[in-house]
Amino acid sequence: MKNKFCRICTMIFLIFLLAISNMYKVAFAESKIEKHILILHAFAPEYPIHMQYNKGIKDKLEQNKKYKFIYSYEYLDFARHSKEKGYFDNIAQYLKLKYKNYKPDFIVTQANLLPLLEKYDKEIFSGVPVIITKDNNGLQEIKGHSNYFFIEQSTEAEKNIQLILQIKPLTKKIYIVIGDSADERIFVERFKDVEKKYIDKIQFVFMNTFSYNQMIEAVKKAEDDSAVLYFRWLTDIEGKSFIPEEVINDICKVSKVPVYGTDAQFLGSGILGGYVKEQQVAGQVAADIIIKILEGKESTVHKEIASVSNVYEFDWRQLKRFGIDESKLPQGSEIKYREVSIWEQYWGYICAGFVLIILQTMLILGLMINRKKRKSAEKELIISNSSLQKLTEKLISIDKMKDEFLSNTSHELQTPLNGIINITETLTEGNHGTINQRQRDELQVILALSKRLSSLVKDIIDVERIKRNEIQFNFQTINIKSLCDMVSGVFKHLIIGKDIDIILDIPEDIPPVFADENRLIQVLYNLLGNSVKFTERGIITISAVEENEFIKVSVEDTGIGISEDVQGKLFNAFTQGGEDIQSQYGGSGLGLYVTQKLLELMKGEIFLQWSEFGKGSCFSFILPKSNEILEDIKREVLEVIEAEINVKEIENKISSDFVALAVDDEPTNLRILKSLLRSKGYEILTASNGKEAIEIIRSRQDIDIVLMDVMMPGISGYEACERVREYYSIYDLPILMLTVRDTPEDVATAFEAGANDFVVKPFVAKELLARISNLLLLKKSVHEALKNEMAFLQAQIKPHFLFNALSTIMSFCFTDGEKAAELLSYLSQYLHKSFNIDSTSATVTFESELQLTAAYAEIEKARFGDRLSVKFDIDENVKKHSTLPLTIQPLVENSIRHGLMKRESGGTVKIQVKVEEDMIKVFVEDDGMGIENTEGILKEGEALKSTETGVGLTNIRRRLMNYYGTELCLYSKKDEGTKIWFTIPK
Incomplete structure (x- = not known):
């Protein structure tokens, strides 16, 4: 008690x-005594410097227990309005009204606003102490204002120039990113003073005279021996204002060289670092002055003007990205975002392991003491164990039934789901009638949900196969760089329209891995798919390094990151990044689980390298390096395949005079293709990579078909196909892609790159030969059609034109022999160009077509004399580009014969060809009689027959529509003239 x-x-x-x-x-x-602090900021509230400055002031003032501080903030957006007349007058009137009855005890501001304070200080804030942060070589103090206190803050432009040369001594050019506001122009002059000291060493490029797009393009094209120094970009030369944080992101996204900065708050946005200002420290110094004034120590402040020193700070990730050794940095540099070492990351687990071992030892001793008691207890449990065993068997049976039901149901769901997806895509594209926007949006929702469900079904099937140990692996030597290049190529097509860049950072000489190619592609698809899914904008980097007997592959992004509370459960089935992530992004949570199990079965391992919420994530996995054991197996397989090819005869519908180019980085695959195709009488050329294939295609004109492997070192088959299509259409040179994947995404990527067809490896000989046969027959049919087309076009040269031309030349023979010889030359050139068109090619160069047109025009000018004038306005950049043959000359002939020469006074025809962005526009215009019924001229029927237009506008229109999908346009007004034009892609 x-x-x-x-x-x-x-x-x-x-x-x-x-x-x-x-x-x-x-x-x-x-x-507590209340004190009102008014903070005047020069720029918009989005400017990150303001937040750091405010924080420094508040953190320091809140430490004082004697006073209670109340804060007011004004953001004057000086950058956007500095050129407006009367801007400071309006601001002064606004401040005067707002703080008339709520006068501040202190004002904190920057030197940018000194003109405002100097003019209106006594009128608005008479006698109020003003703390001003200014550059150490900026504006001077205003004389006669004892209530002004200055903080010097260094920009140290020259120290950043010295830093760049210290890190990279061979730097030849520095791009100074600085805008064109009134405040920024002052700093441009300071930088130019620094420039004079380095006039013989470095070239400075000041961007204050650039528009924003010009500045971004210049940074994007910066040379390897250059650097970018971001100072400030508030307004460009066009007067547009910008948020510095967004400017930094755009610059770092496109720059291939290091980007240095002068403000610490931008570190982590992609800049390398530099000699930077700490705005939070400047705010703390301003707060110190306020405290000293409140304590009656303002005289000491005037005697010792406060100053803020800069510091050297760098982003560890950017140092690694550009291969910069930390020993090159100035002494005392602070490095942020450093990667956490294995010991730092897991030291707690290691210590816990030791503690666990000690506890287990104690537990064993206790168990030994109670051994006898346990034996007697076990006898009593024998009876209960029998019933427990029956219960366990029943549970196992139920679990097995659940797995079988899930597996069977998933397989059955695949077919109707694919049907739903295909039908929905067809409806969305409008193949079954026009739909409105609301209907299209709803169909897109159905399509997205169906694809999401299909992905879940595939994941469940893989999970069940893993549980049953039913997954078969085909281990082989794999070039990891080529594989990553191929997978990233597919995703680059899928992210068109998103503000994301995918970067491949893998050395050319990295050793191959030993794994199953299809399953490794699945792993990369899952990891890269997650990065694309959870990254709104930024960069996704795929890298690989050699680590002892393994190859480590990493997929790093700048996405939303993963919170710490779920990082330890990421590889569990049906686990996602939290409830918010699941509700916003969806998904099954099986992707990482399947990826982990596949890698384990391939003797590998996956782990989360790092993740920071709001910053991004990096997943890495390791796989064993390949050895050379497979070479003997390959030879044995090759011998079996070659023997089978020699025994079996495959029907060949194509003549034996075709030339095929086989492109593959595996010599074994090339030998198989050569054996297969040579038995059919083809001439076989081979290339081991995409670059070599492109060189062969450019050097030889007799190649009939290309067999292109997708996964190759250097450039992938997709990229090689795209480059070939710059020179040859799908009709001129068929390309058959050889791929190990046949997913809708891979197939779509192949066709978008310009492939005619694809075959999945390992292929069946009959299928491959059948597809080659179809493509060659198609090419042969197209060439026959082209020959017929050219024969038709060439047959349109009218006999009376030749008669009139020869009559004109004969008349000049008696009066002007030199002129007659010149006209004979033009007639020869006209006939040569007309009859020497390559019947196997669908197009000719603009230069050739224009020479034909010019020769025709000169003959007609000689015939009609002063009645006819012909003018050419040709962009020189267009001559090497291609167009359909006999498109311009017939239009000119039509204008002369039917527009000008039917009028006694004649007239002028003007031919104009110009390049606009990615398009070429062709105009033929005359000031002749004009046409009453312009619609009938371009249609089949009586109106066309009555015009007697030679090759005919309808024929030209049809060919343009068939080949380019473009329309032939015509405008005409009676007695004023006719204008006809068409546009084709460059």
């Missing part, structure tokens, strides 16, 4: 003390 009474008394006493303490705190808080 006595002890209980004492405890009660103690508790009552503690409660009493707590109450007294709270009363004291309330009384003390009410007795």
Whole structure:
């Protein structure tokens, strides 16, 4: 009882003390003296410097217990309005009205606003102490204002130039990113003073005279021996204003060289670092001055003007990206975002392991002591174990039934799901009638949900196969760089329209891995798919390094990151990055689980390298390096395949005079293709990579078909196909892609790159030969059609034109022999160009077509004399580009014969060809008689027959529509003339 009474008394006493303490705190808080701090910022509130500056002021002032500080903020957006007349007058009127009855005790601001304070200070804030942060070589103090206190903050432009040369001594050019606001122009002059000291060493490129797009393009094209120094970009030369944080992101996204900065708050946005200003420290210095003034020590502040020193700070990730050794950095440099070492990351687990071992040892000793008791207990449990075993068997049976049901149901769901997806895509494309936007949006929702469900079904099937150990692996030597290049190529097509760049950072000489190619592609698809899914904008980097007997592959992104509370459960089935992530992004949570199991079965391992919420993530996996054991197996397989090819005869519908180019980085695959195709009489050329294939295609004109492997070192088959299509259409040179993947994404990527067809490896000989046969027959048919087309076009040269031309030349023979010879040359050139068109090619160069047109025009000018004038306005850049043959000359002939020469006075025809972005526009215009019914001229029927237009506008229109999908346009007005034009892609 006595002890209980004492405890009660103690508790009552503690409660009493707590109450007294709270009363004291309330009384003390009410007795604090209030001070109003007005912070005038020069720029918009989005400017990150302001937030750091405000934080420094508040953190320092809140440490003082004597005063209660109240804050007001004004953001004057000086950059956007500095050129407006009367801007400061309007601001002064606004401040005067707002703070008339709420006068501040202190004003904190920057030197940008000194013109405002100097003019209106006494009128608005007379006698109020003003703390001004200014550059150490900026504006001077205003004389006669004892209430002004200055903080010098260094920009040290020259120190950043010295830093760039210290890190990279061979730097030849520095791009200075600085805008064109009134404030920035002052700093341009300071940079130019620095420039004079390095006039013989470095070229400075000042961007204050650039528009924003010009600045971004210049940074994007910066040379390897250059650097970018970002100072400030608030306004460009066009007067547009910008948020610095967004400017930094855009610059770092396109720059291939290091980007240095002068402000610490931009570190982590992609800049390398530099000699930077700490705005939070500047705010703390401003707060120190306020405290000294309140304590009556303002005289010491005037004697010792406060200053803020810069510091050297760098982003560890950018140092690694550009291969910069930390030893090259100035002494005392601070490095942020450094990768956490294995020991730092897992030291707690290691210590816990030791503690666990000790506990286990103690537990074993205790178990040994109780051994006898356990034996007697085991005898009693024998009976209960029998019933427990039956229960366990029943549970196992139920679990097995659940797995079988899930597996069977998933397989059955695949077919109807694919049907739903295909039908929905067809409806969305409008193949079954026009739909409105609301219907299209709803169909897109159905399509997205169906694809999501299909992905879940595939994941469940893989999970069940893993559980049953039914997954078969085909291990082989794989070039990891080529594989990553191929997978990233597919995703680059899928992310068109998203502000994401995919970067491949894998050395050319990295050793191959030993794994199953299809399953490794699945792993990369899952990891890269997650990065694309959770990254709104930024960069996704795929890298690989050699680590002892393994190859480590990493997929790093700048996405939303993963919170710490779920990082440890990421590789569990049906686990995602939290409820918010699941509700926003969806998904099954099986991707990483399947990826982990596949890698384990391939003797590999996956782990989360790092992740920071809001910053991004990096997943890495390791796989064993390949050895040379497979070479003997390959030879044996090759011998079996070659023997089978020699025994079996495959029907060949194509003549034996075709030339095929086989492209593959595996010599074994090339030998198989050569054996297969040579048995059919083809001439076989081979290339081991995409670059070599392109060179062969450019050097030889007799190649009929290309068999292109997708996964190759250097450039992938997709990229090689795209480059070939710059020179040859799908009709001129068929390309058959050889791929190990036949997913919709891979197939779509192949066709978008310009492939005619694809075959999945390992291929069946009959299927491959059949597809080659079809493509060659198609090419042969197209060439026959082209020959017929050219024969038709060439047959349109009218006999009376030749008669008139020869008559004109004969007349000049008696009066002007030199002119007659010149006209004979033009006639020869006209006939040569008309009859020498390559019947195997669908197009000719603009230069050739224009020479034909010019030769025709000169003959007609000689015939009609002063009645006819022909003018050419040709863009020189267009001549090497291609167009359909006999498109321009017939239009000119039509204008002369039917527009000008039917009028006694004649007239002028003007031919104009110009390049606009990615398009070429062709105009033929005359000031002749014009056409009454322009619609009938371009249609089949009586109107066309009555025009007698030679090759005919309808024929030209049809060919343009078939080949380019473009229309032939015509405008005409009676007695004023006719204008006809068409546009084709460059």
